Amino acid sequence: MLWVDKYRPKTLDKMMVHEDIALNLKKLVTEQDCPHLLFYGPTGSGKKTLIMAVLRQMFGASAEKVKVENKVWKVNAGSRTIDLELTTLSSNNHVEINPSDAGFQDRYVVQEIIKEMAKNRPVDARGKKGYKVLVLNEVDKLSREAQHSLRRTMEKYSASCRLILCCNSSSKVTEAVRSRCLNIRINSPTEEQIVRVLEFIGKKEGLQLPPGFATRIAVQSNRSLRRAILSFETCQVQQYPFTSNQAIPPMDWEQYITEIASDIMQEQSAKRLFLVRGKFYELLINCIPPVIILKRLLSELLKKLDAELKHEVCHWAAYYEHRMCLGQKAIFHIEAFVAKFMSIYKAFLIATFG
């Protein structure tokens, strides 16, 4: 098991970051009825960990006994029935799904699952009717229609079903949904917090950390705790005992994008563009999201770029990122961005060096 999973705090009390939020959540769950919750924040900030801990707080240890199943939902959509296959993770008291996996049929999923959950409400020992919790991941990737239908069902079944929504950016969640939830923003942990966690893990694992090493990992992790722990473990596998100037290996795809960036800077031609396309394909095969590719590529390019050009290049990157979201096939837009960059850069080189 990876350290990320191994040292994930199981209860709200044991949280090492966001202690205040954890405390508030604990109060909320123990003292009164829990409203719908919407967790949002950047990746690797601990949303999932908090959600798991909240569930544990609600239902006790039974929340951890989960089973994974591929369930087929039969949905009645007007005149026809749609079969949707979706992976769910469920315990007695909660169900977790990625509704965006269903693609454009996500709205049916949301409605149907909530309805089904409402049908069989759990009854606790004292005969009081309890509620189930539905955890929806990546709510920001839900389509508009799905979010609208979510809003309606949230109200209708609020007695029997609580929702915990989880997403990166709340701006992509509709106002209506947001106003029906308790919004909890989870910030990225600060570097000091990350260092503290790393040192904690190091102590548990019995490792000797040279001074400044944890800080370097924290800096490179871009304030993502998950990232920091993963690269910490990678370092340990790569070379232990640590040396204070040990290189922290980047993720392979990041290295690859750095390579692409230097390819682009070296030569600006149709042939090179074709070569670069092949490399993008390589990344896409490995399921690296195109938006992340574009972002990373931009930051790599900006590192080596003259200040004069940065503004324009950023503009075009944003432009093509937007179009990527509108379009169907990401490679078209990434390639258009690269071509534009090449064209700008070549013009710049000619103007400067003749």
Place this chain on the structure above:
Amino acid sequence: MGAEVSSCLQRYSKQEPLLLVRTRTRTRTRAELSCAVRLSWTFSYFLLLLLLLLKTMEFLLPPKPKPKPDIHALLVAGIPRNPDLTNTNTLRYMSTLMPFTMTSLMNLWDFKRDPGMKKAGSRRSNNGGLWVDKHKPKSLEELIVHKKKVEEIKLWLKERLKPSKEEEVRTLALVVRGPAGVGKSATIQIISSHLGARLCEWNTPTPTLWQEHIHNSTSGKEYTSKLDEFEIFVETIRKYPSLSFSCTGGPISPCVLLIDDVPLTNERTALGRLCNSLHVLARSTVMPTVIIITDYSKAESADDKSHYFDVLQSSLESAGACKVTFNPLTINSIKKTLTRICKEEQCHVTSEQIDKIAKASGGDVRHAITTLQFLSLRLGHTISSSLIDPTTSCSNEDSEVNLLDDGFCLPFGRDETISLFHALGKFLHNKRDASVTTFENNVFTLRERFTRLPLMMAAPEMVLDQAHGQARVVTDFLHENVLEFISNDAIDDAWSVASYLSDADNLLGIALPWSMTRKYEAESIVQSVAASVAVRGVLFGNSHPAVSRWHSIRKPQLWLIEHSALRNKVGTLLLVRRLTLENLMANVCVMATEYKPTYKWIERNVKECLDGEKTEENECRMEELDEMEWRSCGKSDEIEDW
């Protein structure tokens, strides 16, 4: 029995339209004729009444010029293949069945036709039928098929028709394959008559209509499919070879069996049966047998019909059949034929028009002749001038080019299709007319960087139409291949092309299935706009095309990439689920970007510990090589520079 079946089959096909005309009941065989007679008796009394009524009405109404009823022409039109036989048959049957209602029926028939048909019929009788039939080649010299092919078939037939003394194993089946209207049947007919052999045809029975089927099934008659009938026919030939065709009396002349219409099947088992019976036929026939397969829609890509014929052909060839493939006729030979017909019919068609017809026919002489007849029928000078007058706003030369290039502007043009690769080649090579230097035609004066030389092809949308290009497919293909057609240094061009392709992709994104409520028309508009943007973007953006050389057009790698990305996604999820025992939903993005690389590192390190000499570098390369190899097998479909 064999003779009876086959003769019945033959008569059958000749009778059917006749019976339909005559009695309006759907009788099909002799067994039902008696019933038909009874019906027709009652029917004819009714008709007599009707006739009287009509006669009385004729007194009241002003007399119309009544065209002569012309049953010959009508019947000939119904059965284009052996007209002489049908005529005599018709009359005989008519007279035996209904001696006195015949004229009244003819009147009624005439009366019921709409005036246009009547006119056409009488006209045709005056002129002597369809030109296609009338000017059928009658001798070997008149055939416009390539001499070598004719010679080949002739030789083949001659050899087979010679009575073979020694028992040598020879194949007696010949497959003639080619597009429609290139003279396959005509060649066989002429050659066999030239060699003095009789031609026995298996004509497909007329198809049973659904209503007819319903009617038949209620009257207790069983339905036999074309395939069944073909199988019976083959079986008959196999079992009673000597009986089938030689017992008709008279001097025994050698026989050639011609199977012109191979039944069309739709599903796999039926196709299997058909293949099987063709195989049996090719193996067991004792007289020279010619099987004609007409190719439909060869240009249309991704059509399984052409594959269908390939299956048939291969099954025949496996039975040892010889094969002759006919190509579309050359424009010159079609022109020659048309001129000859013009001379014989004494119609005034300019050589320019003949030229156009020949070009528009796409190597289909039957079509060309019909077009010529149509043109000469209605030929006033109005039409001929409207043919030449450009309907578009471009200049005269331009329209000339257009007319010749695609045949869309011709009112009689056969809509030619081109293959997708042909169209893509046109777009990618981006040939332009360099001779034009001024742009006085343009309504707007454009800046120099926006001006382009005129294209050396029809409007891109038309080319797309001809190629049946779907927007997504076309866009993907263009994206895959366009970079090689752009001059290496012209990165600005590359960008403008890429930006247009990105536009096209966005347009295609609109038509995603979540807009299911939207009307289909709107989507198809979006689709065609997207295709147009992509194509025109490629044409416009590529202002410095690479030096023309041989290029292969690749299948989009993107499709493979998408496919394998999906597979990897599933794979990642499975891997993660196996490795982490945590009760968390796997998020593909996080897994792919963070977990998986870590796993790789850890696994690699473990492996390195096991066998120390392998460096990561090496392994990395290996992986990449594997990937490359795997991808390169997807390459296919090459075309040449033209």
